[in-house]
Amino acid sequence: MTELPTIPQINTHKNHILDPMKYFEFRLLRLCLVFFAVSLNVMSNQALAQLDTTKYALVGGLLIDGSGAEPVRNSIVLINGNRIEAVGTIGRLAVPEDYQLVSTEGMTLMPGLWDPHVHLLYSGHPDFSHWFATYSDQFANVTIPASAHQILMAGVTSVRDLAVNTRDIARVRQRIEEGELPGPTIYAAGAALMPIDVLQTMPHIIPIDNDRKAVNETKRLIADGMDFIKILGAVPESQNMVNAIVRTAHAAGIRVTAHGRNDDEIRVALIAGVDEIQHIGVDTPTFPEDILDLIEQRIASGIPLYWNPTVGMILNTDELAADPEWLDDPKNFLDLPADMELDIRQAIARANFNVQPRSASDTIKRKLQSLSERGVIMVFGSDEGSFGHPASESTWRELETWVFELGMSPLVAIKWATSDAAEYMGVGDEVGTITPGKLADIITVTGSPLRHFSTLREPAMVFKNGVRVR
Ligand SMILES: [Zn+2]
Incomplete structure (x- = not known):
């Protein structure tokens, strides 16, 4: 067993x-x-x-x-x-x-509840390119406010958005704070810094191709009031740029979180000294030795390392594919125009959910165990907005997966998604x-x-x- x-x-x-x-x-x-x-x-x-x-x-x-x-x-x-x-x-x-x-x-x-990993600009549509090409001009006034409203109705009163158009999220955040829109308290990373020259057309990503730009764009995000810096898609060739981003953010007292779906991303992030890594990949059965060494060195240095696994993204796909009744639930489309709702529903119904084998669960347990044994601290978050993860459902589905699939006690799960998240975001004295x-x-x-x-x-x-x- x-x-x-x-x-x-x-x-x-x-x-x-x-x-x-x-x-x-x-x-x-x-x-x-x-x-x-x-x-x-x-x-x-x-x-x-x-x-x-x-x-x-x-x-x-x-x-x-x-x-x-x-x-x-x-x-x-x-x-x-x-x-x-x-x-x-x-x-x-x-x-x-x-x-x-x-x-x-x-x-x-x-x-x-807190969800420290959301993407309010998406609404669960499976095709990012189509989403950006069709709806970019509606993010600020339609999709982000709709997701904010939906997630608040789901009992999530605080979120951290990791990759969103900086100006759009700042605007929606202000309107929520002024009581003009219903929504959670929003912490945000703004646009993700992507240190390779791709995806130029997506407004929630800032391509970085040299060290100077890495420094300047990091400073600009901080000046725009963003609470975190998010790095996406790092490759070994971008190590110096990632180092520059982390140095610049830390000098300003801002933490950095990095996408870590594959070993390359994780390795670059650890070498650069990021504060937090997201996702647990299931492409490889275990973390390679050199990554485990980097983690051990990091923990030994006394600087905590945080990890936001988002396991529901992988472990819930069978349910999402086999029991799509959730697609008919009107709360998942609250405040969205009818044509957008139809587009999302049809695209999800057509989509391939890439259902994971049972071994994915074992891989995740094994990797979580090896992080745990080394003293890595887990941060809750669901990756809300991603394919098949509407704002109304994403947070509790992720929590449920930890309770029912990974054996977390409900009391700990609630603490994790409330006071631990608030402490992590530095507002534990005010909420949580x-x-x-x-x-x-x-x-x-x-x-x-x-x-x-x-x-x-x-x-x-x-x-x-x-x-x-x-
Ligand atoms: Zn994400």
């Missing part, structure tokens, strides 16, 4: 397990701090723009706070403006009169757990995902920054 990988249990941020009394005291302490913070009027412009004057009391449900702590029954969560004001239990925390009571009986509350003082990004699902994880596919309620959007 294949041993299940224990990667995320080992290599995520540390668990904060507190006993119930400590837990309660901890919350009381935080509550005092919150009042102090609010009295100082410490609020960002973004928070003010989205301030909802309704005060909510979510009463009765099972609380999974996202920290990895054991769930708490009969919970009460008070939301005041855009912040979580207090967290307690029935009989121990009073609900003030002016709060709108929302029963969460029979439900589980958890922090809004249901904790007094943090922004009120909260979802509820029917029943308990600890018993029936698939309940995550259909959130009952979604609050973003204290605003109920579902």
